[in-house]
Amino acid sequence: MAERIPTMCLNCSTVCGMIAKVENGRILKLEGNPHDPNSRGKLCAKGQAAINMVEDPDRLLYPLRRVGQRGSGQWERISWDAAIAEISARLRRLRAEGRQTELMLQYGRDRTNGFLDRFADAFGTPNKLGHRGLCSLNKRMAIRASIGDTDWDTADFAESRYILNFGSNFYEAHQGHVGMLQRFAEAKRHGARMVTFDVRLSNTAAQSDEWIPIFPGTDGLVALAIGHVILRDDLQNTAFIHDWTNAPLEEWRAHYLRYTPEWAERESGVPANTIERIAHEFAAAAPCAATVSNRGTHAHRNGFYNEWAVVCLNALVGSIGERGGWGYIPGDVNKSAPQPSPLPPKPKSKTELSHPSEFPLVNELYPRAVSSTIYPYLAFGRANIDTMISYYVNAPMSWPEGPTFVRDVLLDEEIVPFHVAIDAFPSETVEVADIVLPDATFLEKWDLDARNSYDFRPYVGLRQPVVNPPGECKDIRDILIAIGKAVDEEMARFFPYENAEEFIREWAKAVPGGLDELKKTGVWVDENQPRHFRPYLQETGHRIGDPGIEVLKNGLVQLRENGTASAKVVGKLWRGKIVRGFATPDKRFQFKMPRLQQENLENDSEQNKEAYMYPSYVPIRAHSSLGENEYILTTFKWNVHTQSRTANQIWLTEIVGDNPCWIHPLTAVKFRIRHGETFCLKTLKTGSINSPTATASLHVTAHVTECIHPRALAISASFGHWKYGRTARGRGFNPNILIEANMDPIGGGQAWNDTVVRIESLQLEETLV
Ligand SMILES: Nc1nc2c(c(=O)[nH]1)N[C@H]1C(S)=C(S)[C@@H](COP(=O)(O)OP(=O)(O)OC[C@H]3O[C@@H](n4cnc5c(=O)[nH]c(N)nc54)[C@H](O)[C@@H]3O)O[C@H]1N2
Ligand SMILES: Nc1nc2c(c(=O)[nH]1)N[C@H]1C(S)=C(S)[C@@H](COP(=O)(O)OP(=O)(O)OC[C@H]3O[C@@H](n4cnc5c(=O)[nH]c(N)nc54)[C@H](O)[C@@H]3O)O[C@H]1N2
Ligand code: SF4
Ligand SMILES: [Mo]
Numbered sequence: 127m128a129e130r131i132p133t134m135c136l137n138c139s140t141v142c143g144m145i146a147k148v149e150n151g152r153i154l155k156l157e158g159n160p161h162d163p164n165s166r167g168k169l170c171a172k173g174q175a176a177i178n179m180v181e182d183p184d185r186l187l188y189p190l191r192r193v194g195q196r197g198s199g200q201w202e203r204i205s206w207d208a209a210i211a212e213i214s215a216r217l218r219r220l221r222a223e224g225r226q227t228e229l230m231l232q233y234g235r236d237r238t239n240g241f242l243d244r245f246a247d248a249f250g251t252p253n254k255l256g257h258r259g260l261c262s263l264n265k266r267m268a269i270r271a272s273i274g275d276t277d278w279d280t281a282d283f284a285e286s287r288y289i290l291n292f293g294s295n296f297y298e299a300h301q302g303h304v305g306m307l308q309r310f311a312e313a314k315r316h317g318a319r320m321v322t323f324d325v326r327l328s329n330t331a332a333q334s335d336e337w338i339p340i341f342p343g344t345d346g347l348v349a350l351a352i353g354h355v356i357l358r359d360d361l362q363n364t365a366f367i368h369d370w371t372n373a374p375l376e377e378w379r380a381h382y383l384r385y386t387p388e389w390a391e392r393e394s395g396v397p398a399n400t401i402e403r404i405a406h407e408f409a410a411a412a413p414c415a416a417t418v419s420n421r422g423t424h425a426h427r428n429g430f431y432n433e434w435a436v437v438c439l440n441a442l443v444g445s446i447g448e449r450g451g452w453g454y455i456p457g458d459v460n461k462s463a464p465q466p467s468p469l470p471p472k473p474k475s476k477t478e479l480s481h482p483s484e485f486p487l488v489n490e491l492y493p494r495a496v497s498s499t500i501y502p503y504l505a506f507g508r509a510n511i512d513t514m515i516s517y518y519v520n521a522p523m524s525w526p527e528g529p530t531f532v533r534d535v536l537l538d539e540e541i542v543p544f545h546v547a548i549d550a551f552p553s554e555t556v557e558v559a560d561i562v563l564p565d566a567t568f569l570e571k572w573d574l575d576a577r578n579s580y581d582f583r584p585y586v587g588l589r590q591p592v593v594n595p596p597g598e599c600k601d602i603r604d605i606l607i608a609i610g611k612a613v614d615e616e617m618a619r620f621f622p623y624e625n626a627e628e629f630i631r632e633w634a635k636a637v638p639g640g641l642d643e644l645k646k647t648g649v650w651v652d653e654n655q656p657r658h659f660r661p662y663l664q665e666t667g668h669r670i671g672d673p674g675i676e677v678l679k680n681g682l683v684q685l686r687e688n689g690t691a692s693a694k695v696v697g698k699l700w701r702g703k704i705v706r707g708f709a710t711p712d713k714r715f716q717f718k719m720p721r722l723q724q725e726n727l728e729n730d731s732e733q734n735k736e737a738y739m740y741p742s743y744v745p746i747r748a749h750s751s752l753g754e755n756e757y758i759l760t761t762f763k764w765n766v767h768t769q770s771r772t773a774n775q776i777w778l779t780e781i782v783g784d785n786p787c788w789i790h791p792l793t794a795v796k797f798r799i800r801h802g803e804t805f806c807l808k809t810l811k812t813g814s815i816n817s818p819t820a821t822a823s824l825h826v827t828a829h830v831t832e833c834i835h836p837r838a839l840a841i842s843a844s845f846g847h848w849k850y851g852r853t854a855r856g857r858g859f860n861p862n863i864l865i866e867a868n869m870d871p872i873g874g875g876q877a878w879n880d881t882v883v884r885i886e887s888l889q890l891e892e893t894l895v
Contacts, residue, residue: 127149128147128148128149128154129147129148129149130145130146130147130148131145131146131148131590131592132144132145132146132159132161132588132590132645132646132647132648132649133145133146133568133569133588133589133590133591133592133648134162134568134573134575134587134588134589134648135156135169135173135176135568136235136237136568136575136589137172137173137175137176137179137568137768137772138172138299138301138303138768139235139237139301140164140165140300140301140302140303140304140305140577141237141575141576141577141587142158142159142162142164142165142168142169142170142173142304142305143158143159143160143161143162143164143165143167143587143648143649144156144157144158144159144169144173144648145157145158145159145648146569146592146593148592148593151593151594152593153177153180153569153592153593155174155177156169156173156174156176156177157169157174158173158304159648159649161647161648161649161651162585162587162648162649163579163580163581163583163585163649163651164302164304164305164577164579164580164581165304165305165308166305166308168304168308169304170303170304170765171765171766171777171778171781172766172767172768172772172775172778174777175766175772175775175777175778176567176568176569176775178774178775178776178777178778179550179567179568179569179772179775180567180569180570180593182550182551182774182775182851183851183852184551184552184774184850184851184852185550185551185564185567185596185597185599186549186550186551186552186556186562186564186565186597186599187564187596187597187598187599188203188204188564188597188598189203189204189205189206189208189209189561189562189563189564189598190202190203190204190561190562191204191208191209191212191560191561191562192559192560192561196537196539196545196558196559196560197537197557197558199557201562204561206598206600206608209561209563210608210609210612211612212561213546213561213609214609214612214613216512216513216544217229217249217513217609217613218613218614220512220513221249221250221613221614221617222614225512226249226250226251226473226475227250227251227252227253227475227477228251228510228511228512228513229246229249229251229253229511229512229513229514229515230251230253230255230479230500230511230513230514230515231245231246231251231253231254231255231514231515231517232255232256232500232514232515232516232517232519232521233254233255233256233257233516233517233518233519234256234257234517234518234519234520234524234769235257235518235519235771236256236517236518237568237573237575237589238573238602238603239458239459239460239573239574239575240460240465241602241603241606241629242254242517242606244465244469244470244606244620244621245606245609245610246473247469247470247471247472247473247620248470248610248617248619248620248621249613249617250473250475251473251475252473252475252476252477252479252480252481252493252494253477253479253480253494253511254480254494255479255480255494255497255500256494256495256497256519257497257519257524258492258494258495258497259495259496259497259498259499259869259874259875259876260497260498260524260525260526260875260876260878261421261875262301262420262421262424262875263488263492263495263496263497263873263874263875263876264424264425264426264429264430264432264433264870264873264874264875265277265278265419265420265421265423265424265429265433265875266278266492267430267433267487267488267491267492267872267873267874267875268424268430268431268433268434268437268873269433269437269454270491270492271434271487271491271716271719272434272437272438272441272710272715272716272717273437273446273454273708273709273710273715273716274708274709274710274716275454275456275661275662275708275709276454276455276456276457276578277492278301278454278457278578279417279418279419279437279452279453279454280302280453280454280455280457280578280579280580280582281306281416281417281418281451281452281453282416282448282449282450282451282452282453282580282582282659283306283309283310283312283313283416283580284309284312284313284450284580285313285414285449285450286310286313286318286411286414286415286416286450286451287313287317287318287319287411287414287415287450288318288319288320288321288407288408288410288411288414288415288416289310289318289319289320289321289415289416289417289418290320290321290352290404290408290415290416290417290418290436290439291320291321291322291323291324291330291334291417291418291419292323292345292348292349292417292418292419292422292423292432292436293323293324293345293419293420293421293422293423293424294330294418294419294420294421294422294423295324295328295329295330295420295422295762295763296310296330296418296420297328297329297330297332297333297765298328298329298330298763298764298765299420299762299763299765300418300420301577302577302578302580305579305580306418306580309580311333314333319335319407319411320333320334320335320336321334321335321336321338321404321407322334322336322337322338323338323340323345323348323396323422324337324338324339324340324422325339325340325341325342325422325758325760325834325835325838325840325879326339326760326762326788326833326834326835326838326840327339327832327833327834328762329765338396338400339395339834339835340394340395340396340835341393341394341395341749341758341835341837341838342426342749342758342760342835342837342838342879342880343426343427343428343432343746343749343758343879343880344390344393344394344395344396344743345394345419345422345423345432345435345436346423346428346431346432346433346434346435346436346741346742346743347385347389347390347393347394347435347743348390348394348396348401349417349432349435349436349438349439349741350382350385350390350435350741350742350743351385351386351387351389351390351398351401351405352401352404352405352408352439353378353382353385353405353435353438353439353442354382354383354385354386354387354405355387355401355402355405355406356405356408356409356439356442356443357378357379357382357442358382359405359406361405361406361409361410361443362375362378362409362442362443362444363412363413363442363443363444365444366441366444366446367441367442367444369700370441370446370662370707370708370714370715371441371714371715371716371717372710372712372714372715372716372717372718373717373718373740377717377718378442378717381737381740384737385743386398387399387401387402393743393745395835408439408443409442409443412443412444412445412451413443413444413445413448413449413450413451414445414448414449414450414451415440415443415445415450415451416440416445416450416451416452416453417436417437417439417440417452419432419433419436421878421879422760422879423436424873424875425875425876425877425878425879426746426870426877426878426879426880427744427746427868427869427870427871427877427880428743428744428745428746428870429870429873429875429877430870430872430873430875431738431741431742431743431744431872433873434741435741435742435743437452438717438741440452441715441717446662446715447659447660447661447662447663448659448660449659453582453658453659454578454658454661455578455579455582455583455584455658455661456578456584457576457577457578457579458576459574459575459576459586459587461584462576462584462585462586462636462637462652463574463586463633463634463636463637464636465633466629466632466633466635468619468620468622469620470620476489476493477509478499478503478508478509479499479500479503479504479509479511480493480494481493481494482496482499482503482874484871485869485871485874487721487722487872487873487874488873488874492874495874496869496874497525497876498525498526498867498868498869498876499867499869500521500525501521501525501527501531501532501535501867502531502867504535504541504542505531505535505538505541511542511543512543512544513543513544513545513546514542514544514545514546515545515546515547515548516545516546516547516548516549516555516559517548517549517565517602518548518549518565518602519555520553520554520555520769520770520771521536521555522536522554522555522557522558523553523554523769523770523846523847523860523862524769524770524843524862525862525867526862526865526866526867526868526876526878527822527862527863527865527866527867528554528860528862528863529554529846529848529860529862529863530822530863533554533558536555536558537558544560545558545559545560545561546559546560546561546562546563547559547561547562547563548562548563548565548602548605549562549563549564549565550564550565550566550567550599551771551774551850551851552849552850552851553849553850554847554848554849554850556849557849563600563605564597564598564599564600565599565600565601565602565605566591566595566599566600566601566602567595567599568589569591569592569593570591570592570593570594570595570599570601571589571591571595571601571602571603571626572588572589572590572591572601572603572626572627572629572630573588573589573630574586574587574588574589574630574633574634574644575587575588575589581651581657582657582658582659583651583652583653583655583657583658584651584652584655584658585649585650585651585652586634586636586637586644586649586650587644587648587649587650588630588634588641588644588645588648588649590644590645601625601626602626603623603625603626603629603630604625604626606621607621607623607625607626607629637650638650661706662705662706662707662708662713663700663705663706664705664706665703665704665705665706666683666696666697666704666705666706668683668685668696668697668704669704670699670704673688674686674687674688675696675704676693677699680712681698681699681700682695682697682698682699682712682713683695683696683697683698683699683704684696695711695713697713698713698714717740717741718739718740719739720739721739722738722739722872723735723736723738723739746877746880748812748880748882749880749882752837752882753884755884755885756882756883756884757793757837757838757839757882757883757884757885758837758838758839758879758880758881758882758883759807759809759838759839759840759841759861759864759865759879759881759882759883760838760839760840760841760878760879761840761841761842761843761861761865761878761879762840762841762842762843763842763843763844764782764785764842764844765782766778766781766782767782767842767844769843769844770843770844770845770846770847770850770854770860772844773844773845773847773850773851773853773854773857774850774851774852774853774854775853776853779853779854779857782844783845783857783858784827784845784857784858785841785842785843785844785845785846785857785858785859785861786802786826786827786828786829786841786858787805787807787826787827787828787829787839787840787841787859788829788831788833788834788839788840788841789828789829789830789831789834789839789885790830790831790832790834790835790836790838791830791831791832792836793836793839793885794828794830797885797886797887797889798887798889799828799830799885799887799889800828800830800889801828801829801830802827802828803827803828803888803889804825804826804827804828804888805825805826805827805828805885805886805887805888805889806823806824806825806826806885806886806887806888807823807824807825807826807839807864807883807884807885807886808821808822808823808883808884808886809821809822809823809864809865809866809881809882809883809884810882810884811866812866812868822863822864823864823886824859824860824861824863824864825859825888826841826859839883839885841859841861843860843861843862844858845857845858845859845860846858846859846860846861846862846863847860864881864883865878865881866881868880868881
């Protein structure tokens with residue numbers, strides 16, 4: 127009889143609840159866990175194909191040490207004891223010499239939810255650096271800056287009536303995929319409508335009532351123009367603006383005045399009358415109206431402002447926190463299940479890697495998150511490291527100029543003297559490592575995990591081994607516990623656990639029934655909490671007249687503890703009650719951030735500088751003077767692949783095994799490129815960060831389709847491996863050869879969808895010859 131073991135998927139970051147049917151130590155089938163409040167018993171194709179990941183014939187099985195030159199592919203098998211001894215000796219020396227900041231821990235899909243922090247903090251390095259800046263940083267920055275409570279939105283799709291989608295492909299990707307699309311599909315059956323702005327006809331656009339192709343990087347301007355119409359025609363929610371935003375209605379009006387639908391049409395190509403209509407429809411559906419957005423909107427040089435402008439639409443119509451509106455609920459599992467002590471203190475040191483000086487707002491709101499700077503800074507001496515530990519990350523594939531510049535940096539032993547890769551597959555990161563440690567895959571390891579719940583109640587899910595890892599693979603926690611114990615006694619204090627399971631058992635004590643209960647159900651939902659609507663109106667429990675409670679002139683309520691001089695703001699007075707408000711300094715939604723006038727804004731007169739303290743449109747300079755043969759290269763996620771890491775999962779690669787370049791028929795005809803033919807993309811790099819000006823070029827195959835904006839091209843980032851495994855290797859193209867490190871100066875996020883490319887037809891060249 128097959129056993130049914132609940133766990134959590136990690137084939138993408140949506141982390142759906144999963145049940146593994148296991149017999150004789152092999153997985154027969156992966157299904158959804160109906161107890162998961164987000165995914166409610168459903169998995170996507172990637173989740174079901176994760177069996178391929180476990181049984182991947184190319185998996186790493188043993189610790190390895192490089193014997194030839196770095197990158198030469200020559201390895202010897204070593205024991206775990208030898209590997210741990212070598213790594214810990216190096217780390218011990220760094221600590222003894224006070225060189226803690228010379229350890230850089232580089233990670234990608236880390237769902238240990240705190241264990242990597244424990245390791246970096248215990249060691250004493252601030253350089254725990256993820257892929258956040260490549261992923262969602264601009265969006266998270268804008269949300270955190272405007273509401274403070276969390277960095278992620280959770281629209282109440284189930285009860286929505288109207289969804290305005292700016293560049294999210296949640297039918298195929300997005301961090302909430304399965305939970306979002308199920309609920310929107312339900313709402314749609316009850317008459318809800320969705321309008322999608324995308325440069326491509328994604329499957330989300332296809333499932334919408336309207337697809338509006340948009341010129342890349344102009345979503346923010348369209349959102350501002352929608353706001354213009356709402357305010358001009360007096361369709362806003364005046365009470366919300368008055369009570370809950372940090373600027374009066376007149377100030378909103380004055381700012382939005384300049385963003386006319388006609389201007390938006392000129393820049394974005396979205397007809398002014400469409401903008402007018404959408405504004406009316408959105409406002410009429412409020413409060414059951416919400417925006418959703420993602421990398422289409424924010425993965426640009428002006429991404430922070432674009433996202434902020436989109437979020438403000440919800441404030442304008444007062445749909446924030448409402449049923450059917452734009453909600454928010456923290457998705458961090460540590461809020462429900464705090465980390466077990468002893469916890470190491472956070473290191474006080476800062477480096478240019480953890481806190482790059484050009485990004486003051488990011489360093490304040492989201493330290494350690496600007497990713498694109500890492501390799502240029504290492505290469506050009508702005509940062510100095512001795513040891514790099516890479517975990518679940520593939521920088522030579524995923525970073526801007528990964529296969530070229532980043533790979534070269536990683537090959538250079540002067541820049542990266544010692545590199546340990548903790549991976550499950552022979553990746554392009556493993557290629558450039560000195561020591562390789564084989565990790566267990568997510569179906570063989572332990573975590574507590576959760577996301578923002580589309581059911582609006584916090585929950586805790588369990589990831590547990592459903593089969594034993596093959597060879598000598600070990601759970602990342604076991605690896606870090608072993609290294610932590612071996613470095614020195616002081617560090618070992620924070621790793622008083624026998625193994626990963628013991629740590630999780632301790633952690634899970636925060637949940638009723640603990641680990642034993644979680645092992646059976648896979649998930650615990652905090653049913654005692656009210657569903658998280660209107661969180662800012664929740665009463666704090668304080669009353670006027672309570673000892674120490676003081677209401678200030680601006681409505682803020684502060685508490686002065688018995689006899690102490692310092693007071694803490696605990697909420698805001700609203701209609702006679704003390705409520706939580708937003709987690710910003712003045713407890714309101716931020717429509718104005720005066721400090722942004724001072725930040726490094728690219729252009730413009732003094733007059734415009736003032737406008738930049740509000741959500742604004744910052745034109746992308748490189749796009750303003752596009753030559754006739756120049757196009758904007760965008761990239762996207764395929765529904766059956768996650769980043770490039772599923773490319774060796776054969777069921778998925780049988781469905782999509784290539785990444786041709788989407789090109790509009792008008793463009794194709796102009797360059798005489800036919801469907802399926804190879805053509806060349808070229809960029810002139812500006813050298814803004816990676817010094818010398820240089821060109822890059824890439825041969826791609828054409829996917830000629832009307833489903834793309836005529837001035838845009840699109841390539842998925844799923845392929846282009848030169849290592850990784852027999853199924854993945856040699857398929858498709860890596861667009862990151864063309865894309866240079868280019869960050870939003872405010873939000874710090876990588877501008878993936880801004881690259882200007884020239885098309886060169888190989889056919890035309892041949893005819894000319
Ligand atoms: N052009 C372009 N580039 C992009 C994007 C894009 O859309 N376009 N997307 C960006 C985004 S959103 C992100 S989040 C980043 C992601 O970039 P990464 O963080 O590099 O990607 P991940 O898929 O999270 O991690 C990939 C690597 O983890 C390793 N791995 C896989 N399974 C395991 C495991 O079980 N254990 C361990 N230890 N390692 C494992 C493999 O080497 C795999 O290649 O890429 C960014 N890069
Ligand atoms: N299947 C799958 N699911 C995933 C992932 C995956 O790799 N594969 N990765 C996970 C991760 S780490 C992330 S960050 C999320 C990403 O989730 P999403 O952001 O939803 O996915 P993307 O494909 O990166 O980008 C969304 C859309 O933006 C469009 N776009 C590009 N430029 C513009 C523009 O200027 N304006 C507009 N309006 N649209 C534009 C693209 O065509 C694409 O359809 O997905 C998560 N889920
Ligand atoms: S969306 Fe698919 S791949 Fe992502 S966690 Fe859910 S089932 Fe797994
Ligand atoms: Mo991402």
